[in-house]
Amino acid sequence: MQKVQWGVLSTAKIGVQKVIPGLQGSQWCEVRAIASRNAASAQAAADKLGIAHAYGSYEALLEDPAIEVVYNPLPNDLHVPWTLAAARAGKHVLCEKPFALTANEAAQLREVADKVHIMEAFMVRFHPQWLRARELVRSGALGEVRAIQLFFSYFNRDAANIRNRPDAGGGALYDIGCYALVAGRFLFEAEPLRVITLQDHDPQFGTDRTTSALMDFGQGRHLTFTVSTQTCPYQRVQVIGTQQRLEIEIPFNAPQAEETRLWVHDGKSLRDGAQQVENLPAADQYALQGDAFAQVVRGLVALPYGVEDAILNMRILDAMVASSTSGAWVRV
Incomplete structure (x- = not known):
């Protein structure tokens, strides 16, 4: 199976210390790019973690045609807006928990749930x-x-x-x-x-x-x-x-x-x-989570936890x- 290309929104601690190293040690994932609202921060994280591309805005990362999956570890109030933006750009999304601030907010993702795969990141x-x-x-x-x-x-x-x-x-x-x-x-x-x-x-x-x-x-x-x-x-x-x-x-x-x-x-x-x-x-539960989602993206297995599951959590x-x-x- 060809490795799935990932892009990461922000240099959040959970991403740079846990999830990205996990993805880099996985079998079917490759972290292609990381983005920050500060270009210098994105580049510093990319250099430290050996990531090929750094973007000075989230929008620029979403415009990268080679990125297939976006990992969203932004603050909780930004989970739905940027997951929705990524999905509208044709990217599958692994979004950190909690999925939203309310179930009604989470329900906005139903708009794109039949177009891309979206999963809440409960790695356990x-x-x-x-x-x-x-x-x-x-x-x-x-x-x-x-x-x-x-x-x-x-x-x-x-x-x-x-x-x-x-x-x-x-x-x-x-x-x-x-x-x-x-x-x-x-x-x-x-x-x-x-x-x-x-x-x-x-x-x-x-x-x-x-x-x-x-x-x-x-x-x-x-x-x-x-x-x-x-x-x-x-x-x-x-x-x-x-x-x-x-x-x-x-x-x-x-x-x-x-x-x-x-x-x-x-x-x-x-x-x-x-x-x-x-x-x-x-x-490494982050590597296992990444590989499980990558197999969904490649069409090898069904999505185990989708938008409706995340809405129920909310x-x-x-x-x-x-x-x-x-x-x-x-x-x-």
Whole structure:
């Protein structure tokens, strides 16, 4: 298969530190160009990363006829406008999460969804540890899965950071809470029926610095999570069944090119040594995501997660925001 040519909008940290190196180490992707609103910044990033072309505007990158796929890691409020612009230019788009600020905004992408492929960039859905976790759930090894518990946090009090700007879609729920709903949908293989949410907002920034929620997936299945932008860095996922529990050690920021671990425990002993450990081979989830999308672009496989999937993610986030205001359950 001929490698798919990628262009990257902006020199965002997630792009230059994670996604671009992942794509460059993948089998079917080639990063052809990077763009910034500052030509010098684009050129510096291109030189550092060994990218052939640098553009001083996003428009110039979209005009490059050799670029087939655009990766959009812009601030959240620019996801839809520039994904729409790229799609109208005939480019397929891998857009960072969250896809939009609301489900209605995300629905604008329906205009181009039948012309190009568009996918929200939840890289965890391609990592071996998540695929193995879902395999264990499907197999019945855990018994009937009743609950998923999730915690994800970091500490960021930088007033200039985009994650602390409410106008740009900052805050814990949008930045990392979106992983919780994807975890539930991925492992339960079902959609939440209703949600209830509690948020604490930073008095200076106005963003939610801690969000906790309960998601009802029906049939007695619950997902509870807490995400925070102002607590010590930590992440863990627990999947609790009637027979065993499964724990994903580093579920979201899995080290690139390092082994990962799953723990399975039947609960009969509280000692850590009683749990079974599964070591998963080293993998780069960004490379795997890029290769999966490249195969879609080449027509080898169907698009696994398209615009409608991303709109549903936003509908769930909309319900969580509404619940945090009302203090009541909100149906999705």
